[in-house]
Amino acid sequence: MFLFENIYIVLVGITHPGNIGGAARAMRNMGLTQLRLVQPKLFPHAEATARASGACDVLAKTQVYDNFAESIQDCHLVCGTSARSRTINWEILSPRDSVEKVLLTSQKVAIVFGREHAGLTNEELDHCHYLIQIPTVADFSSLNVAAAVQVIAYELRCAQMANETSLIKEPAETLATAESMQRFYEHLRQTLIEIDFLDPTNPRQLIRRLQRLYNRSQLTESEINILRGILTATQKQCKVKL
């Protein structure tokens, strides 16, 4: 299985330390822990720590670089992110398609995010094997950098989970068997007749609609017990009357 330790999130020229903290938290939520910063304006910084909100382990081992080329030197695949369409045609992938490529790589991968206002320079993009473009509306395309990290980290996590074949499921509540459902519907039908809601000479459409409603819910055995308890209590009222 692909190791998330091989994925490096590289943030270039970040001005607001809060964004570094936000990115660290987003990474940590999704199981990523390798953060690299190129020429951050302020780091370490209290605002980064505050926004990391417990992802201090990520910040503690964050590596800081003076130049971009060094920060990606040991990586085999380098993916840039960009909001803008560029004049030069890089191969552009959606986040979903790009994480497939990342997970197919069994070596070190860098996913690079640029400056808050200017993104990555063309020189920096020249180092990238391809570009990841997060889909946005055309007239408001610039994501916050921590939000962009969140989207990519989330896609990585989804892809990783999809690949984990042996996902151990929590034991769910027991769903009602078809047999108990039938018994419940018969009990319901009987009760509706007793309270004069159902005309037994023409019951069809009403019962069918109720069946559809309850089938849709996939009732558990304990819910069936509650519903039949209500029916029994209702029937008792009718008997008192008689």
Added chain:
Amino acid sequence: MFLFENIYIVLVGITHPGNIGGAARAMRNMGLTQLRLVQPKLFPHAEATARASGACDVLAKTQVYDNFAESIQDCHLVCGTSARSRTINWEILSPRDSVEKVLLTSQKVAIVFGREHAGLTNEELDHCHYLIQIPTVADFSSLNVAAAVQVIAYELRCAQMANETSLIKEPAETLATAESMQRFYEHLRQTLIEIDFLDPTNPRQLIRRLQRLYNRSQLTESEINILRGILTATQKQCKVKL
């Protein structure tokens, strides 16, 4: 085609105004514009405006509510978000599966996000048809609220783009509004007391379980009418007895 104007992002009890701005920006990037706030600590606020970074149109028309029920009153589908696994089993969907459901609904939808540290209360979740759980690592599961909004908004945008070419919807049956659901639950509660099934001094768990069951089914208005018809017929039996 499904209109993004029908999707309301509802943020409950947000403490940090920066998160409101971050959420507004995340929404705007993905084409969502309807933001509702329930009891925000500080709004409007300079920090919200700063973090919105140009998504001021979203903030300008944001609606503020005193209580949660009001904020979702006109919505036909209500989806909660939760990081924690709950003891009571709500139906839990991934972001990807949940946006499919949202886009299949041609009526107003609320997607609800809770407080920074405590999330949504069980009482608030009782209003929800299902829960959306963003996949995270187990030991660090709490996303920043703006980051969570970003993930959901991103999934909506992806699904919208995938559907854009061919999504012509059949007119669906009108789903019940949150308001009719509340009226139905009140009618149900009253009837259960009258048939001596519910002890009004300790009603809580029973009603909650029934709410969960019916919320899961996403009742239509006409189904609500059938169910309330049954309740009225049941009440009539009790009155005859008295």
